[in-house]
Amino acid sequence: MSALLDVRGLDLSLPSYDGERPILRQVTFSIGAGESLGLVGESGSGKSMTVRSIAGLLPRGARVGGSIVFDGTELAGCSAAVRRASRSRMALVFQDPRAHINPVRSIGDFLTEALRLNRKVPRREAEARALRVLDDVGVSDPARRLRQYPHELSGGLLQRVMIASALLVEPELLLADEPTTALDVTTQADVMAIIDDLRRDLGLALLFITHDLDLAAAVCDRTAVMYAGEVIEVQPAEELHEHPEHPYTQALTAARPSLTGTSPRLPVTPGRPIAAFQVAGGCPFEPRCAFATDRCREERPSLHEHGHGVVACHHAGALDRGPVRA
Ligand SMILES: Nc1ncnc2c1ncn2[C@@H]1O[C@H](COP(=O)(O)OP(=O)(O)OP(=O)(O)O)[C@@H](O)[C@H]1O
Ligand SMILES: [Mg+2]
Known part of the structure; x- marks a missing residue:
């Protein structure tokens, strides 16, 4: 069955004071009709820009490469008429409702x-x-x-x-960009329950952006993880939650606070997140990865099938052998 939304090798650059800056690189995922996909990743990893690319709401001067196919129609570089027709079949909910009314x-x-x-x-x-x-x-x-x-x-x-x-x-597709982040906890739960119920009742497909891995696992069928403008892993939501494959996803899941955990401190990943334009030739997570080898420094890993989904790591599947580098 073909997907309702199929994003393949999506590249995005935006103009900046020192020339053009890459923002997204080779972003790839799909959403079936009625399916929900969570998109998680730290601040600046490119989640909102991915949604904006799909909805055609990019800043002036944006350059888009790759492909965004919505129900069989190519949206990357499409005409205004095609864009209008597709937009009437998707809906957006943003983090801050006051900024959009x-x-x-x-x-x-x-x-x-x-x-x-x-x-x-x-x-x-x-x-x-x-x-x-x-x-x-x-x-x-x-x-x-x-x-x-x-x-x-x-x-x-x-x-x-x-x-x-x-x-x-x-709509057939709801694009929800952190719809509950600005709300207090009880209102968050109410609003999330409404989105989830409506999605099931109306058979809507959902792209749900959040910082919260637990929420993504509770609401979504599959979860995609972004790092430095790339999708680095996509797995069934429960699988990603329990058995993350990419070292970055492993670090994210290990850093979740637990109500029952006995550890007094949460593990911290060394180094700082980087933006897409700061990535050198190899794996974007290499400077912070305990498993990195020379290959990771030199060769950019692409998404390949692994486990129940896809992962972009040269060493996926071999990580339980422990860190290679001291
Ligand atoms: N209008 C813009 N012009 C140029 N660069 C931008 C613009 N908006 C965002 N960026 C850059 O694009 C990158 C991705 O931003 P994006 O807003 O997609 O991140 P995000 O994952 O949604 O983060 P957050 O979790 O904070 O919402 C960041 O490095 C950001 O600085
Ligand atoms: Mg955002």
Whole structure:
């Protein structure tokens, strides 16, 4: 079966003061219809830029290479008309709802605009649909909310409105970029439960970006890990959680705090994360990797099948023999 979204060898460069900078390198993953994929990685690893590339929301001067195929249509370098058609089948939810909503327009106008202008749905019907979807995402007194303005709503409520607006266009793919990071813990759980329920009920495919490996494992079928602008491992979510293959994924999973753990300190990976433009010829994780060899310094590992998924490490499968370098 072909995937709903197939990202292959996606490269992205952005202009900077000293020329063009690589941001993404050879990013590769796919999402089947109705499947959920978690995208994890530290700050600056390229998660949001990956989503922006898929949605066609890149900064001016961006250069994209490789391929982004959505339901059989190539989106990399596509025309504005193809982009519009594909965008109407995907929806985005961002980390900070307040940054993505016009503060001087009512919630009702915000929710119904796309339906009225793009789909030519009459105002009354658009409002009726908005009321239904607000109810679906657990917003109380939806009729009153339609007349309110963004500043009158809490962050959690506004994020529900954003999810409602994403669902109004009846998308097939939901791109959620850290949708709960800015919310308090109980609201986070509520919003996450709404996304998860709707995804199952409506059969939506989901690309879910998070820093939280445990959350990715709870919500997603598979998890992809990014490091320095590359996808370095993709596995079934539970498998990645329990048996990470790449040394970076192993470091990430080892650094999770545990409520039952007895270790007084969490292990720390030496060195600092690097950006894609700082990567030399070899493996991006080589400077911090306890298993690195000369081959890792010289030759960039590409994603290859391993275990139940793919991993970009020359030594995948042999790491339980212990560190090669002192
Ligand atoms: N508008 C921009 N122009 C140039 N470079 C950018 C721009 N936005 C982001 N970058 C750079 O692109 C790289 C990837 O950024 P991105 O926002 O995708 O990271 P991220 O994984 O989403 O991080 P976070 O977890 O902090 O959201 C970073 O090195 C960042 O500095
Ligand atoms: Mg981001």
